Amino acid sequence: MNHSFEVDGVEYQLWLSRCRENYRLCLHDRVIAPIALSDCGDGRGVVTIASESRPVRFAIDGETVHVHMSGETRSLHYRDPLRTLATSKLEISQAVARAPMPGVVVVTRVSSGQSVCAGMALMSIESMKLETVIRSPQDGIVERVHFKEGESFEQDAVLVTLIEERS
Amino acid sequence: MQDLPFDTVLIANRGEIAVRIIKTLRKLGLRAAIAYHDIDAGTLAVTMADAAIAIDGRTPIAAYLDIPQIIAAARQANAGALHPGYGFLSESAEFARAVTSAGITFIGPSPQSIELMGDKIRARNFVQRHGFPVAPCAIEDDDPATFVCRARAMGPPLLVKPSAAGGGKGMQIVRDIGLLEDAIAQARSEAQRYFADGRLYVERYIEHPRHIEVQVLGDAFGNVTHLFERECSIQRRFQKVIEEAPAPRLSSALRQRICDTAVGIARAANYQGAGTVEFILGGEEFHFLEMNTRLQVEHPVTEMITGVDLVAEQIHIAAGHPLRLAQSDIVPRGHAIEARLCAEAPERGYAPTTGRVLVLDYPDGDGIRVDSGLSRGQRITTAFDPLLAKIIVHSPTRIKAAQKAHRAMREFVLLGCATNASFLARILADDKFLHGQIHTGYLEEHPHIAAGEPLANLSDFLAIGALLTGPVRESADAVSDLHAALGNWRN
Known part of the structure; x- marks a missing residue:
């Protein structure tokens, strides 16, 4: 079965299979085997890839695996195939305005129940000391404003949820 | 160290610099007190300090800029001196004056020195008057009507700067003199936003400085x-x-x-x-x-x-x-x-x-x-x-x-x-x-x-991610169990 990880904004498909007592990693263009990871506890481990062993530091946070190896750090986000489907279904009937980067709400321009049209300002946010206006992606009714003025949010957070206007 | 007229120092700061100051206070046998916003509760500086006094504000930054609350915290901690660290109120003459008036030693220069050097134009004129080198410059306040003219006459490259600047905000480099007025407009709006003070000056810019x-x-x-x-x-x-x-x-x-x-x-x-x-x-x-x-x-x-x-x-x-x-x-x-x-x-x-x-x-x-x-x-x-x-x-x-x-x-x-x-x-x-x-x-x-460059060993990272992610490993193991079962059946 194919699995998917996002690293630095790019998605990678892969799958894992057993290879005697170890594993085999199948990427779209090659196969790496055998691979093994021994967990030494407290986020320390030793990874063995094609008979070369290296120490790694790792932390698992929900569906994200953070890894430090050979002086580099990366976060690998697991994309659950079922979850991805459910989210995309939800967003068909509900439009959302997401945060392009982490920041703080400066001012909210709309409240729930209000009709908005595409391009209308929903709120102003401040990030990296710059003010940005978050605009409505489509026509609709504001279902919920998720953050109050002065509250901070992370990147990709849903700021405003809209529902389609019934005619 | 010689005798000090205080035994407790309040740190009006947070993060790494607060920790840095605490280390020296300990070395000198002084008590360290810290004023902190709730968002910093449990951070290293707050847990290391001998006393921690909560302050609040509309935003966390506002708390660290609240002079009356910080002075009240110093009093509460019986601090005889206050260290402002860097940033926040460290270069506020008003703060230095308020601390001193409260009978607390301000660990920093006099309010007069802060005022003199805090205004870039005043500082520049002071330095020039004492015969030290400054860059050729056109100051808006000298005569706002001729400001753009005087700046243009200096010739490119130029650097447009807010009078009240700090940290490089609102600065604009002008290499094409035709863009001078645009750069002035942009610098002014940024200066107004950051410092609530739109006054500018233009300096000769040195390439590769x-x-x-x-x-x-x-x-x-x-x-x-x-x-x-x-x-x-x-x-x-x-x-x-x-x-x-x-x-x-x-x-x-x-x-x-x-x-x-x-x-x-x-x-x-x-x-x-x-x-x-x-x-x-x-x-x-x-x-x-x-x-x-x-x-x-x-x-x-x-x-x-x-x-x-x-x-x-x-x-x-x-x-x-x-x-x-x-x-x-x-x-x-x-x-x-x-x-x-x-x-x-x-x-x-x-x-x-x-x-x-x-x-x-x-x-x-x-x-x-x-x-x-x-x-x-x-x-x-x-x-x-x-x-x-x-x-x-x-x-x-x-x-x-x-x-x-x-x-x-x-x-x-x-x-x-x-x-x-x-x-x-x-x-x-x-x-x-x-x-x-x-x-x-x-x-x-x-x-x-x-x-940066794409990761040369990305596949190694993916291997570790796959091995540490439950569903990926489980689907591999499920197949393996089936194979193992088949193997047993054959034997």
Whole structure:
């Protein structure tokens, strides 16, 4: 079965299979085997890839695996195939305005129940000391404003949820 | 240390600099109290302090800028002195005055010195009047009607700056004189937004300038010494990224002239405490940029090459004692480099990053110092400046220091929040950097350093991700069980 990880904004498909007592990693263009990871506890481990062993530091946070190896750090986000489907279904009937980067709400321009049209300002946010206006992606009714003025949010957070206007 | 007229010091700051100050207070046998906003509860500085007093505000930053609350916290802690750190209220004359009026010793210069140097134009005119070098300049306030004309007459390249500026905000470089008016309009709107003060001035811009600054100490008896220079030319958007001491490729005669000028300016200003005189250097020519009337972020590189604890000297001076270091006592040794670890992604236009500290390993070894306010479990938000920690190294030579700093950056592990660690390592291994070919436009001239390169061993990272992700491993194991079962059945 194919699995998917996002690293630095790019998605990678892969799958894992057993290879005697170890594993085999199948990427779209090659196969790496055998691979093994021994967990030494407290986020320390030793990874063995094609008979070369290296120490790694790792932390698992929900569906994200953070890894430090050979002086580099990366976060690998697991994309659950079922979850991805459910989210995309939800967003068909509900439009959302997401945060392009982490920041703080400066001012909210709309409240729930209000009709908005595409391009209308929903709120102003401040990030990296710059003010940005978050605009409505489509026509609709504001279902919920998720953050109050002065509250901070992370990147990709849903700021405003809209529902389609019934005619 | 001589007797001090206080036994408790309130730190009106947070993060790595609060931890740094606590370490010296402990060494001197002083009690450390800290004023903190709830968002910082449980951070290293708050847990290390002997007393912690909560302050609040509309935003966390507002709390750290609230003068009456901070003075009340100092009173509550029975603090006889207050250290402002850097940023926040450290360069507010109003704050220094309020602290002093409350009968508390302000560990910093007099309110008059802060006022003099806090206004860039006033500081520039003061320095010029005393015969020290300043850049040719057109000041709007001198005659607003002819400001653009006077600026245009200077000819490009020009640098448009807000009068009330700090931290490089609102600055615009003009190379095409036709764009001068646009640059003025943009600088004015930014200055208005950041400082609520739209006044500007225009300076002759030096191409490929270097930022050289001199650490000075002055006392109440008119003594001023310098602790040599720091080079802070590796900057992004006018903000320092890597600093070092001594400055590379500087003749001893030029070094002497720059340090003597800094001492002359501090002496003319009757400066008391630790301060930094900043210069722009182009070729052999240098001119005054500004004076910072506080401890600098990059002060550790000076401490590493001189062996002087600058916070201890600040306290000693604030207590009214004369300087205990003569100029001849200060002998620089070896080379020090500091790298600023920040919660930001240089690869994505230096966008801020957030998260939680899940794993934290500091590099260690001889000549490696880490100034950090981090602890495991801490949440990293965008509420404050992105600076998380500073990695400072000391070695006999610049090349050895760069190699040691490079290794330290690669050994530094912070999992749970993306940082600029790889970016810092890329600078420290860059050929131009290693040859000392640096100027404040270095990062813009070499954009590949911020952009980074695709990971050569990405598949190894994917392998680890796959092995540590339950559903991926489970689906592999399920297939294996089936094969194993088939195998058994056949036998």
